[in-house]
Amino acid sequence: xxxxxxxxxxxxxxxxxxxxxxxxxxxxxxxxxxxxxxxxxxxxxxxxxxxxxxxxxxxxxxxxxxxxxxxxxxxxxxxxxxxxxxxxxxxxxxxxxxxxxxxxxxxxxxxxxxxxxxxxxxxxxxxxxxxxxxxxxxxxxxxxxxxxxxxxxxxxxxxxxxxxxxxxxxxxxxxxxxxxxxxxxxxxxxxxxxxxxxxxxxxxxxxxxxxxxxxxxxxxxxxxxxxxxxxxxxxxxxxxxxxxxxxxxxxxxxxxxxxxxxxxxxxxxxxxxxxxxxxxxxxx
Numbered sequence: 001x002x003x004x005x006x007x008x009x010x011x012x013x014x015x016x017x018x019x020x021x022x023x024x025x026x027x028x029x030x031x032x033x034x035x036x037x038x039x040x041x042x043x044x045x046x047x048x049x050x051x052x053x054x055x056x057x058x059x060x061x062x063x064x065x066x067x068x069x070x071x072x073x074x075x076x077x078x079x080x081x082x083x084x085x086x087x088x089x090x091x092x093x094x095x096x097x098x099x100x101x102x103x104x105x106x107x108x109x110x111x112x113x114x115x116x117x118x119x120x121x122x123x124x125x126x127x128x129x130x131x132x133x134x135x136x137x138x139x140x141x142x143x144x145x146x147x148x149x150x151x152x153x154x155x156x157x158x159x160x161x162x163x164x165x166x167x168x169x170x171x172x173x174x175x176x177x178x179x180x181x182x183x184x185x186x187x188x189x190x191x192x193x194x195x196x197x198x199x200x201x202x203x204x205x206x207x208x209x210x211x212x213x214x215x216x217x218x219x220x221x222x223x224x225x226x227x228x229x230x231x232x233x234x235x236x237x238x239x240x241x242x243x244x245x246x247x248x249x250x251x252x253x254x255x256x257x258x259x260x261x262x263x264x265x266x267x268x269x270x271x272x273x274x275x276x277x278x279x280x281x282x283x284x
Contacts, residue, residue: 013072018091019062020173024048027070027088028057034074040085042069044092065094096122096168100180108263109154109187113140116148116180122170129166136160137184154184157212159261188213188258188265195270198242200277207237209256216260224252227274244274 015027029037036053041060045068049059053075062068071085101117118127130143137160140150154160162182168175190211198204209218221232227250228243237254244250250273257267 013086013088015088018093021065021092021095024059024061026057026059029072030056031074036075038073040071044068062092065092068092093171093173094122095173096120096125096170096175098127098166098168098178100166100178104181106183108185112151113182118147118166120168125168125170127166127168129164131162131164133160133162137162152184154186157186159183159185185261185263186213187263188216188260190218190256190258190268192268193270197273199275200244202242204239204242206239211258213260216258218256218258220254220256222252222254224250226250227252227272242274244276247276250274
């Protein structure tokens with residue numbers, strides 16, 4: 001009988017060079033002339049299949065991280081030619097995690113988002129992400145890697161929530177996806193209003209404002225309160241008595257600004273003109 005471990009036997013054991021924590025992998029050995037295989041694994045590994053003296057391969061489930069080993073002692077049918085263990089090393093990689101800061105935010109259309117910073121507990125983690133609603137909201141790519149930055153434009157008249165799905169990965173080991181959301185409110189607008197003209201003393205009609213974004217409020221300013229209309233107001237312009245005691249037309253520039261969901265949109269302007277009353281001068 002003989003003992004010892006011929007170094008050349010190391011080439012008869014093989015398996016995956018690295019695995020993800022919590023996964024399984026097979027380790028094989030076919031040493032020539034050997035019929036018995038006594039398998040063992042280091043702490044952090046559990047043989048889930050195989051492991052009897054005649055098995056030439058075992059399935060191992062790995063936990064934890066770091067370098068793990070599978071060892072095998074070869075013997076022949078008579079338990080002779082025993083040798084010290086032949087060892088196969090496997091690197092067990094950690095499963096990464098991810099945190100998005102901020103996890104949710106609200107912006108107005110055409111504004112930059114607060115950068116979403118992606119971090120994790122495993123150094124060297126790569127963060128890949130995708131997003132939805134790429135037609136309703138434009139400005140940031142449909143997918144990317146690393147922190148999320150950019151300007152977003154809502155192409156609709158309603159608020160749209162964009163969800164970013166972030167998947168961490170380390171050495172080919174994916175972690176559980178997380179999400180970050182951005183609520184993009186539309187920028188409101190106000191439909192055009194035609195210029196109007198009145199005579200002194202006339203009762204004006206109510207001027208109503210409309211726009212495509214539901215819930216929009218409208219504020220307005222008046223450049224010439226002498227026509228009988230206050231210098232500013234909110235909502236529709238009410239009916240008032242047009243006033244011009246002079247001899248020349250009075251022109252007021254009305255500026256209307258829309259706002260909705262905390263977002264201000266572009267304003268419009270129109271004019272209200274009040275003509276003076278006609279007078280008759282008698283001469284003898």
